[in-house]
Amino acid sequence: MDLDFELIADTRCSIGESPVYDERADVLWFVDITGKKILRLDPATDELDTFAFDLEVASLGLAASGKLVVALRDRVVLFDPETARETPVAHVEADRPETRLNDGKVGPDGAFWVGSMDDRADKEPVGALYRVSADGNVERKMEGLIVSNGLAWTADGEVMFHADSRGPWVDRWAFDKATGAISDRRRFAEPQEEGRPDGGACDVKGFYWSAGVSAGRLNRFGADGKRTETHPLPIPGPTAPCFGGPDFRTIYLTSLREGRSPEALKKAPSSGSLYAAQSEVAGFPAWRFLDI
Numbered sequence: 409m410d411l412d413f414e415l416i417a418d419t420r421c422s423i424g425e426s427p428v429y430d431e432r433a434d435v436l437w438f439v440d441i442t443g444k445k446i447l448r449l450d451p452a453t454d455e456l457d458t459f460a461f462d463l464e465v466a467s468l469g470l471a472a473s474g475k476l477v478v479a480l481r482d483r484v485v486l487f488d489p490e491t492a493r494e495t496p497v498a499h500v501e502a503d504r505p506e507t508r509l510n511d512g513k514v515g516p517d518g519a520f521w522v523g524s525m526d527d528r529a530d531k532e533p534v535g536a537l538y539r540v541s542a543d544g545n546v547e548r549k550m551e552g553l554i555v556s557n558g559l560a561w562t563a564d565g566e567v568m569f570h571a572d573s574r575g576p577w578v579d580r581w582a583f584d585k586a587t588g589a590i591s592d593r594r595r596f597a598e599p600q601e602e603g604r605p606d607g608g609a610c611d612v613k614g615f616y617w618s619a620g621v622s623a624g625r626l627n628r629f630g631a632d633g634k635r636t637e638t639h640p641l642p643i644p645g646p647t648a649p650c651f652g653g654p655d656f657r658t659i660y661l662t663s664l665r666e667g668r669s670p671e672a673l674k675k676a677p678s679s680g681s682l683y684a685a686q687s688e689v690a691g692f693p694a695w696r697f698l699d700i
Contacts, residue, residue: 409688411626411639413661417449417456417682424662424680425607426467426511429652431693436652437476438662438682439465446478448489449682451653459489467512469520471697479509479522484540486699498544500524507534511557511607511648515539516565516585518698521549523556523570531555531574539588542699549590558608560616563692569596569616571605578605578618580633596633603627607648607662611689619646619661626661643676643683644668651691659687 421440428437436449446459446468466479468487476487478494482502486495501507501524512522519542524535535553540546550556550570558571558578565585571578580596583589596616599605603620610616615636616629624644628637645664652658665673665680673679 409637411659411685411687413639413641413659413683413685415642415678415681416451416684417447417454418678419447419456419681420665420678421447421662421680422666423647423664424682425647425664426513427607427648427650427652427660427662427682428468428470428513428694429650429656429660430470431652431656432474434654436650436660436682437468437470438660439468440680441466442666446476446487451658451684457489459487459492464508466509467522469512469514469697470694471514471699472518473700475699477514477520477697477699479512479520481508484509484520484522497542498540498546500538500540500546501536504534510535510555511559513559514695514697515568515588516561516583516695517588518542518695519588520697521559523553523559525553525555525557537570542697547588558605558618560608560610561695562610562614563612565695567614569608569610571608571618573604573606573621576600576604578608578616578629578633597629597635599627599635602635602638606646609649609651609691611651611687611691613689615689617649617659619648621645621647621664626659641683643679643681644672645679650694651687656691656693657687657689658684659691660684
């Protein structure tokens, strides 16, 4: 299919990430990690709201209560956009200043899944993947990661995808949506020239979409892990796709500015902004954190 990505919000985030579409309110949420803020876009009016935080905002998800579940640098909180109140859920790696939380999503089990990464320039495999439930229970599900990323589930909730951007690899797991148990780990893809795998999303047909952050591409992989499509983008550093809109046929795509050279920014001055394209295949609504 042909995807024509257009600029829809010239936010120029340092590290735009974690787009999530809220079908109840018809708005798109996303974050600027090192800009320490959450952004909310109303696509119908182009109204953009921002919410500032004291720590890096790594990722977010929708909660059943209407709040957001948010991964800050070393903790997970519930955030109420109406009151700007933060309610602690759990600390994660708060005793490890060399790491920070990164990509996170609510899974089909109603828990928030979030990974960590080495935040130093010379990165080592010291990150992990966690499952955080609304009662504050934290389970470490995987270790030995450099940059945990790419979380996504198929529409039936029975397959989980997870990536290490510096592996670079994407793995496929069997997922128990009743308990959050993962099993039968298999190497799904090892992207190279199509770009290191950053954020990911699944469409209703079970294909996995991955932002090729180092190649300026959005890649689509079939169930066998073979790349079926690759789409060049107007910005060199795409970070995460998500499906949204009334029919979930809009692909929203965040991007980054941080680390780009002056020459690269001159060629793509809107790096770090939000883009969107219409898709022939649909996505599906995000799961919600079971806080009620």
